[in-house]
Amino acid sequence: MKQVFSKPVSLKDVQTHFCPGCHHGSIHRLVAEAMDSFGIADQTIGCASVGCSVFLYGYFNIDVVESPHGRAPAVATGVKRARPDRIVFTYQGDGDLAAIGTSEIIHAANRGEMITVIFVNNTTYGMTGGQMAPTTMPGQKTSTSPNGRDIANDGKPFKMAELLSNLDGVAYSARVALNSPKNVLQAKKIIKTAFQYQVEKKGFAFVEALAACPTNWGMNPMAANQRVGDEMIPYFPLGIFKNNDNL
């Protein structure tokens, strides 16, 4: 008997704090698999952000620098410019990247920083208890939109993968989901490609990963997983929006 599936080496063998059914764990694993496939984990520096993503250093066997809320793309810029020979990525949630951090992500993307950005979109603020996020969907109830997100008051949700694909500095921009085995396998390929862009020094790569947040959606894991497919994917379409080098 041969072992055909195992935990990636660059992922620590610990239980995570993520809630049952939270897709952070899957995304962490795919990032670790991508690093291992290129053998780059020992040259990689992760830029953690604020949110459920904050414990990155507890889960990856890589050097990690913690960033203030929203600022990971700026921190990553500092790291990469100081150490262009390292692989640098950020891992951010929707509040971190699309609310407080909009300036930092747009400018890092516009400058074409040679980094990889993993953006976890679960339409809510997880760590702080389920408040409205810039990606919360119209009509979605959260603790700060108790009557459902009102477009007239709060605008529509951001579509970050599309928005960033419009910047010349962005070489690769895609959106994935983890709600089915087929989508997980596709996400695996895309996240790997995003790191490939940096390994081959081809440019700034961005992957938006649609994720479930069962606890703050008030759903059990299976129902939350279903919501990703039924509600989120129709609004946030999966796909590759930019792929400069056709990798």
Add this chain to the structure above:
Amino acid sequence: MAYIVIEEDRCKGCGLCTIACPHKLVTLSDSPNAMGYTVAVFSSNGKCTGCCLCAEMCPDVAITVFKEEKQP
């Protein structure tokens, strides 16, 4: 011939593996583990093909998959 091993200490009973398996070989237990999770349980019936879809779906990387090596 293949089988999976579910690490009970890591499993949080989310159930995503149960919808991933094309042969419905994984179900959730009735009794909770030490953390209070009703963990996933594998019953092969000889039907496991080692497709790894359950492992791919598992957010907690709690599943390892073993497959018989092809005879030359």
Add this chain to the structure above:
Amino acid sequence: MSTVRKKFVKGNEAVAMAAIEAGVRCYFGYPITPQSDIPEYLSRELPKTGGTFIQVESEIGAINMVLGASSTGVRAMTSSSGPGISLKQEGISYMAGSELPGVIVDIMRSGPGLGGIDASQADYHQATKGGGHGGYRIIVLAPNSVQEMYDLTMLAFDLSDLYRMPAMVLADSVLGQMKESIVPHPRSQVALPAKDWAVRGTGGGAQNVVKSLYLGDGEMEKFHWKMHARYQELAEKESRWEAYQTDDAELIITAFGCTSRIARTAVEMARAEGLKVGLLRPITLFPFPKKAYAELSLQCKRWLAIELSTGQMVDDVRLAVARDAEVAFYGRPPGAGSLPTPEELFQQIKRHC
């Protein structure tokens, strides 16, 4: 005939020159009057040394880039003035909490809000009392000449690395814009500890994490006491000041930065009239050179603090001097037209003699 090479430069330029000489690898900054000469100079000169210059999207972006670059072990800096320094406070707090070196140059202008572009000393509290959240301090050095803009920028990098904490060069628009002759010199050969804490890629070895999150039982408390001990060590070893004509003084003026230059002229005017006046000028504002004040106030009981504000450093002076010393205050809050003349300060001196 002296072969010393002098240069006639602006204060801001001296800061930038010193940073390059000190081996800065990364500068991230944003234009703001009265310090834009610093990014302008570095945009020309830093890339020539192989360093990175980026004019970034905001002062917030800048401080976070300094955080990132510094976390890899290189020397990094930013510069700004009031409003931009306010924006940087969170990033500075994170750097302090993560024990990261880095140099922040603050060329003070008047405030609050948009304020004006004139010299100010009203950001003393912001600089010295931990301007961001969480109860940290940063090293604060206060030059009063273009030569000191050069020397203290270099010192800021060294102290920052030695003590693993951010260091600020605190000046103002007068010092930033004025031109004086300086003698540039190479960086001093100070023994600095290896940065084995830096993030660099594990190389298969131990993981390095640069963070300020401390959630475990007792961890944060331990960190605070560690920092407290570090600040005490700083106070014992790195306090700097200049005492002028204080040996027999019956009245000591105390001022920092450009105010100290004007005050010194006023002290000279007083001495010319036979008044026994001296000047104590703190050079490190954090650590505040308390011992110097304590010792001098054993013999001199009358003090006059002079600042370009309604009084901030005077609080630290009052805390530092002997209990029976009296500390008076004279201030000119910042703004157009408020820079005092030596005559004006001399009049104040006479009132207290």
